[in-house]
Amino acid sequence: MSETEALEESAPRHKRLTEAVxxxxxxxxxxIINEASxxxxxxxxxxxxxxxxxxxxxxxxxxxxAGLLEHLAEPQAIEILEELxxxxxxxxxxxxxxxxxxxxxxxxxxxxxxxxLAEIENAAESDDLRERASYHWESAGxxxxxxxxxxxxxxxxxxxxxxxxxxxxxxxDADVQYFFVVDDDQRxxxxxxxxxxxxxxxxxxxxxxxxxxxxxxxxxxxxxELEDLFEEKNYLGLPAVDEEGKLKGIVSRRAVTEALSxxxxxxxxxxxxxxxxxxxxxxPLKDRCLRRLAWLGPNILLNLLxxxxxxxxxxTLAAVIALAVFLPMVSDMSGCSGNQAVAVxxxxxxxxxxxxxxxxxxxxxxxxxxLTNGLVLGLILGTIAFFWKGSFFxxxxxxxxxxxxxxxxxxLGGLIPLVLKRFKADPAxxxxxILTTCTDMCGFFLVLNLATIVIQQx
Amino acid sequence: MSETEALEESAPRHKRLTEAVxxxxxxxxxxIINEASxxxxxxxxxxxxxxxxxxxxxxxxxxxxAGLLEHLAEPQAIEILEELxxxxxxxxxxxxxxxxxxxxxxxxxxxxxxxxLAEIENAAESDDLRERASYHWESAGxxxxxxxxxxxxxxxxxxxxxxxxxxxxxxxDADVQYFFVVDDDQRxxxxxxxxxxxxxxxxxxxxxxxxxxxxxxxxxxxxxELEDLFEEKNYLGLPAVDEEGKLKGIVSRRAVTEALSxxxxxxxxxxxxxxxxxxxxxxPLKDRCLRRLAWLGPNILLNLLxxxxxxxxxxTLAAVIALAVFLPMVSDMSGCSGNQAVAVxxxxxxxxxxxxxxxxxxxxxxxxxxLTNGLVLGLILGTIAFFWKGSFFxxxxxxxxxxxxxxxxxxLGGLIPLVLKRFKADPAxxxxxILTTCTDMCGFFLVLNLATIVIQQx
Numbered sequence: 061m062s063e064t065e066a067l068e069e070s071a072p073r074h075k076r077l078t079e080a081v082x083x084x085x086x087x088x089x090x091x092i093i094n095e096a097s098x099x100x101x102x103x104x105x106x107x108x109x110x111x112x113x114x115x116x117x118x119x120x121x122x123x124x125x126a127g128l129l130e131h132l133a134e135p136q137a138i139e140i141l142e143e144l145x146x147x148x149x150x151x152x153x154x155x156x157x158x159x160x161x162x163x164x165x166x167x168x169x170x171x172x173x174x175x176x177l178a179e180i181e182n183a184a185e186s187d188d189l190r191e192r193a194s195y196h197w198e199s200a201g202x203x204x205x206x207x208x209x210x211x212x213x214x215x216x217x218x219x220x221x222x223x224x225x226x227x228x229x230x231x232x233d234a235d236v237q238y239f240f241v242v243d244d245d246q247r248x249x250x251x252x253x254x255x256x257x258x259x260x261x262x263x264x265x266x267x268x269x270x271x272x273x274x275x276x277x278x279x280x281x282x283x284x285e286l287e288d289l290f291e292e293k294n295y296l297g298l299p300a301v302d303e304e305g306k307l308k309g310i311v312s313r314r315a316v317t318e319a320l321s322x323x324x325x326x327x328x329x330x331x332x333x334x335x336x337x338x339x340x341x342x343x344p345l346k347d348r349c350l351r352r353l354a355w356l357g358p359n360i361l362l363n364l365l366x367x368x369x370x371x372x373x374x375x376t377l378a379a380v381i382a383l384a385v386f387l388p389m390v391s392d393m394s395g396c397s398g399n400q401a402v403a404v405x406x407x408x409x410x411x412x413x414x415x416x417x418x419x420x421x422x423x424x425x426x427x428x429x430x431l432t433n434g435l436v437l438g439l440i441l442g443t444i445a446f447f448w449k450g451s452f453f454x455x456x457x458x459x460x461x462x463x464x465x466x467x468x469x470x471x472l473g474g475l476i477p478l479v480l481k482r483f484k485a486d487p488a489x490x491x492x493x494i495l496t497t498c499t500d501m502c503g504f505f506l507v508l509n510l511a512t513i514v515i516q517q518x
Numbered sequence: 519m520s521e522t523e524a525l526e527e528s529a530p531r532h533k534r535l536t537e538a539v540x541x542x543x544x545x546x547x548x549x550i551i552n553e554a555s556x557x558x559x560x561x562x563x564x565x566x567x568x569x570x571x572x573x574x575x576x577x578x579x580x581x582x583x584a585g586l587l588e589h590l591a592e593p594q595a596i597e598i599l600e601e602l603x604x605x606x607x608x609x610x611x612x613x614x615x616x617x618x619x620x621x622x623x624x625x626x627x628x629x630x631x632x633x634x635l636a637e638i639e640n641a642a643e644s645d646d647l648r649e650r651a652s653y654h655w656e657s658a659g660x661x662x663x664x665x666x667x668x669x670x671x672x673x674x675x676x677x678x679x680x681x682x683x684x685x686x687x688x689x690x691d692a693d694v695q696y697f698f699v700v701d702d703d704q705r706x707x708x709x710x711x712x713x714x715x716x717x718x719x720x721x722x723x724x725x726x727x728x729x730x731x732x733x734x735x736x737x738x739x740x741x742x743e744l745e746d747l748f749e750e751k752n753y754l755g756l757p758a759v760d761e762e763g764k765l766k767g768i769v770s771r772r773a774v775t776e777a778l779s780x781x782x783x784x785x786x787x788x789x790x791x792x793x794x795x796x797x798x799x800x801x802p803l804k805d806r807c808l809r810r811l812a813w814l815g816p817n818i819l820l821n822l823l824x825x826x827x828x829x830x831x832x833x834t835l836a837a838v839i840a841l842a843v844f845l846p847m848v849s850d851m852s853g854c855s856g857n858q859a860v861a862v863x864x865x866x867x868x869x870x871x872x873x874x875x876x877x878x879x880x881x882x883x884x885x886x887x888x889l890t891n892g893l894v895l896g897l898i899l900g901t902i903a904f905f906w907k908g909s910f911f912x913x914x915x916x917x918x919x920x921x922x923x924x925x926x927x928x929x930l931g932g933l934i935p936l937v938l939k940r941f942k943a944d945p946a947x948x949x950x951x952i953l954t955t956c957t958d959m960c961g962f963f964l965v966l967n968l969a970t971i972v973i974q975q976x
Contacts, residue, residue: 099870106871107879133869221716228717254712258679259686317775325865332861333854339862340871341883349890352858356891359854360898363847370843371906377839384835384842385828388958389821391846396791396817400810403790404797407783411591412557413564413798421565425799432807433814440818448829500846 073100074107081115089119098131105132105140106342117144122151130160135338138167146172150179153189159206162192166202200286200300201279203319204309208299210240211266213249218262220252238297240307241270247305248276276301279308283323286316331492333359362493366391366500373508380518382449383511386458389441391503394465397433398499401426401473402491409481416482422474430470438463453517461506469499531558532565539573547577556589563590563598564800575602580609588618593796596625604630608637611647617664620650624660658744658758659737661777662767666757668698669724671707676720678710696755698765699728705763706734734759737766741781744774789950791817820951824849824958831966838976840907841969844916847899849961852923853954855891859884859931860949867939874940880932888928896921911975919964927957 073092080088096104105113105128117125117140125144129137129152141149141164153161153176165173173193180186195201209231211220220239224231239257241250250270260269276299277286289298290313297312329338333355339348370377370387377383405422408414414422442459446452473495477487511518531550538546554562563571563586575583575598583602587595587610599607599622611619611634623631631651638644653659667689669678678697682689697715699708708728718727734757735744747756748771755770787796791813797806828835828845835841863880866872872880900917904910931953935945969976 102869102871103873103876106866133871135869136871224716225718231717254716255686258712258716259683261683314772314775317772321775321779325868329861329865333858334861334865338865341862341866341879342871345886345890348887349894352855352887353891353894355858356851356854356895359851360847360895360902363850364902367843367847370846371840374839374843377842378836381832381836381839382829384845385825385832387842388828388846388849388962389818389825392821392958393814393818396814397810400791400813403787403792404799407787407792407796408564408799410783411560411593413560413591413594413800415561418561421799428803429806429810432803433811436807436811437814437818444818444822500850504846 072107074104077104077116078108078112081112081119084119086119089116090124093128101128101131102133102136105136106340108342110143110342110344113140114143117148122148123155125152126155129164130156134163134167135340136342137164139340139343141176142168142172146175147179149176154180154182154185158185158188158192162189163197163202165189165193166195166197195279196282198283198319198323199279200277200281200298200311201308203283203286203315204279204300204311205315206309208238208240208307208310210242210246210307211252213241213243213267214265216263216265217257217260217269220257220266221262238299238310239266240274240299240310241266242307245304246307248274248299248301248307250274251299274299277311278302283316283319286311287320290316359493362497366497366504369501369504370508373504373512376508376512376515379515380454380511382451382454383457383507386441386445387504387507390458390462390465390507391500393437393441393462394469394503395496395499397430397437397466398469398473398495399492401429401470402477402487402495405474405477406487406491409477409487414478416478419475419478422478423471426470426474427467430467433470434463434466437466451518453514454511457507457510457514457518461503461510465499465503465506468502469495472498530565532562535562535574536566536570539570539577542577544577547574548582551586559586559589560591560594563594564798566800568601568800568802571598572601575606580606581613583610584613587622588614592621592625593798594800595622597798597800599634600626600630604633605637607634612638612640612643616643616646616650620647621655621660623647623651624653624655653737654740656741656777656781657737658735658739658756658769659766661741661744661773662737662758662769663773664767666696666698666765666768668700668704668765669710671699671701671725672723674721674723675715675718675727678715678724679720696757696768697724698732698757698768699724700765703762704765706732706757706759706765708732709757732757735769736760741774741777744769745778748774817951820955824955824962827959827962828966831962831970834966834970834973837973838912838969840909840912841915841965844899844903845962845965848916848920848923848965849958851895851899851920852927852961853957855888855895855924856927856931856953856957857950859887859928860935860945860953863932863935864945864949867935867945872936874936877933877936880936881929884928884932885925888925891928892921892924895924909976911972912969915965915968915972915976919961919968923957923961923964926960927953930956 073096077089077092080092093101093104108116120128129140132140141152144152153165156164165176168176177186177190180189192201197203211223238254239252240248241252243249250267250272251274252266252270256269257266275289275295277289279300279302281300286298289295295313297310299307300309300311302308329335333352335355336351339351341348405414438459441462442455445458446455449455473491476491476494480487480490531554535547535550538550551559551562566574578586587598590598599610602610611623623634626634635644635648638647650659655661669681696712697710698706699710701707708725708730709732710724710728714727715724733747735747737758737760739758744756747753753771755768757765758767758769760766787793791810793813794809797809799806863872896917899920900913903916904913907913931949934949934952938945938948
């Protein structure tokens with residue numbers, strides 16, 4: 061190995077890949093990519109400049125781009141697919157499994173998707189992909205696997221077992237936990253579990269072992285409905301049919317669990333102010349800035365609302381400047397107390413221990429707790445204020461403001477998730493901002509209004 | 519139906535149950551419970567007074583308490599089990615599946631667990647439960663199912679299929695996706711999937727179809743290690759063995775996914791200030807208050823730290839009282855910007871796009887974004903300040919403070935999760951409080967220090 065090569069080996073792989081791409085060196089580019097694990101491929105690709113990434117896609121044949129995209133995180137794969145000319149993108153999609161191809165096309169904007177589908181020559185394949193892409197990702201159609209085994213009504217257990225043995229290769233990708241029984245028009249008429257099949261007498265017709273009229277969903281059943289179904293009973297998978305009752309695929313519990321966790325991730329991102337889908341740091345700076353600002357903008361307004369409370373008491377503040385020190389403390393502390401109550405309500409809603417209509421119970425339970433903790437915290441902060449500033453009345457104002465605002469925010473924090481749930485809004489998403497704005501405004505108001513009342517003593 | 523009975527039917531069920539329990543009316547109590555769905559049972563039980571709940575448990579026979587506990591949310595079941603006298607609790611646990619019994623005993627304090635186990639007469643059963651309870655819930659032992667099918671090395675495919683057909687009843691609870699092959703000492707030597715079995719020639723010995731030396735975990739393998747294993751490969755389940763290599767159970771992907779989601783729930787609760795496990799509103803008020811205060815206490819200190827920055831600039835504040843209006847706005851707004859960067863970092867870490875050592879990349883990417891958004895937001899808030907208060911220099915102070923603090927908090931927000939991850943701390947848990955304290959202190963400092971510099975012009 062020459063010295064230059066040794067040096068190159070030690071350079072970060074995205075730099076080596078950049079050089080290989082610049083030199084149009086297909087062999088080296090391919091080697092660097094293929095030697096990396098899937099995780100490393102994600103990191104390398106995210107560190108490439110946009111132009112280099114485009115050149116790399118020009119260099120690699122479509123089937124290798126397809127293989128690479130299957131290893132990347134989905135938002136990365138979508139980003140790359142969007143940049144490719146429709147013709148190449150179509151070649152790439154054709155080289156993927158229809159399942160993954162459909163998932164990716166679903167996430168592109170409809171115009172791009174149509175442009176890519178138009179470039180796919182095989183009409184059956186493009187129709188199939190169009191159908192897959194048309195389902196919402198949070199519906200049974202978007203979540204189902206198309207690899208599903210079905211057998212005609214009059215087959216016997218022995219027939220099915222023999223067929224499985226013979227066609228082992230062909231069924232390689234299929235889920236073999238459930239077999240479906242269909243009539244001559246491919247309409248779902250029964251379901252047969254692997255266990256009944258294996259444990260059943262070989263000579264019996266599957267018709268006699270199957271559960272007739274099985275519970276099924278349509279391709280349009282929503283994720284929320286699926287969640288309820290899977291929660292209610294211990295299904296491992298549910299068949300999905302189209303409007304005519306024809307079997308289209310199977311939705312597994314695992315697919316639903318994964319979609320729910322993706323949904324939670326989206327909620328977490330939204331609650332943190334990342335709206336409109338994923339943000340990757342490899343995206344253009346302008347897009348990232350604009351999307352983050354879109355959420356920060358309205359927040360300025362909420363903050364102005366709270367600040368206007370302070371502004372209307374400037375005389376009081378000017379007279380007792382020490383109040384300014386305690387304003388953020390009172391609003392922050394009661395915000396924290398309120399958040400605890402939010403968490404308990406969301407948790408009890410999830411566990412099914414409370415329902416949106418149980419507001420009296422929450423009001424009483426949180427009211428009592430708010431009173432107790434409000435008194436304790438008010439006493440602590442009041443004492444601190446007294447020894448810090450030496451004024452009994454200042455201590456009284458600060459202490460009572462925190463106590464009262466704690467009661468209010470604990471009760472609000474307990475109730476807001478119930479109200480949001482009742483109006484079909486997502487408690488985890490909206491409770492925070494609503495609570496914060498309320499407790500800020502009330503906290504500022506209480507401190508400054510109480511101070512105004514006893515202003516002569518301060 | 520008499521009028522009183524009609525009235526009683528319409529009363530909330532927890533009230534009717536309370537009356538039935540007070541009248542020691544076993545039949546009515548049983549009927550109210552059994553007519554309710556699992557969800558309703560959770561709500562009814564949570565609304566009973568502590569004393570009534572205890573009386574109910576005295577009234578019901580142990581096997582019915584066991585049935586009820588299996589329907590309740592786990593924290594509820596644990597609460598009730600803790601209250602029961604050890605002797606009754608033992609009878610209840612004996613009437614549950616060993617799986618659920620072990621799960622509950624694991625969550626009690628060790629003294630209570632031992633007291634209950636001592637009351638179980640069947641030594642084999644209490645040893646089995648003791649072993650189950652001894653595993654950590656976030657380990658393979660705590661997550662595994664004990665219902666696992668194993669066959670000796672020299673059995674044939676036909677033998678296994680025949681055995682399955684014959685013992686269908688016995689294997690009712692077992693997972694029949696995987697079969698394990700064990701030697702004469704019950705040590706794991708191979709694994710055989712349902713698909714290889716069903717698709718295999720009937721005359722072959724399973725030895726020739728099995729995958730020898732299968733990947734296995736020990737009962738002590740941690741949830742984190744399990745997560746990595748399941749992420750790496752598409753396993754549906756992994757066998758768990760003890761120190762001697764003896765097969766003890768199987769850990770399913772589903773059990774790991776569920777444990778991870780429980781773990782995330784715990785993190786969410788902790789991040790919201792609910793520490794030390796679940797809080798249910800049916801718990802005694804004193805316990806609820808103390809646990810919430812335990813977290814709020816340290817928060818007072820963090821808040822004092824931030825407030826002390828304001829206190830050291832009281833002269834400046836007294837001179838320009840309008841500053842007090844903008845202090846919370848600057849710290850809140852930059853806190854929001856920082857949280858966005860936290861969310862993107864946590865997401866990229868989860869997707870494997872960045873690693874803790876990629877801090878230069880995050881520094882550059884977030885630095886550029888922080889500069890851009892800081893300028894935009896600073897300009898907006900500066901303009902608002904100018905038109906509100908009519909002072910160019912005040913606008914300059916507020917605008918630049920927000921701009922600078924945004925750069926700082928966006929960069930910090932991007933980096934804190936990486937640093938926490940590097941030191942094996944949980945980014946989702948600790949990033950928030952650290953970021954908030956930093957951005958509050960710096961925000962207050964920037965506004966007040968810049969104002970002090972240009973105090974003559976304000």
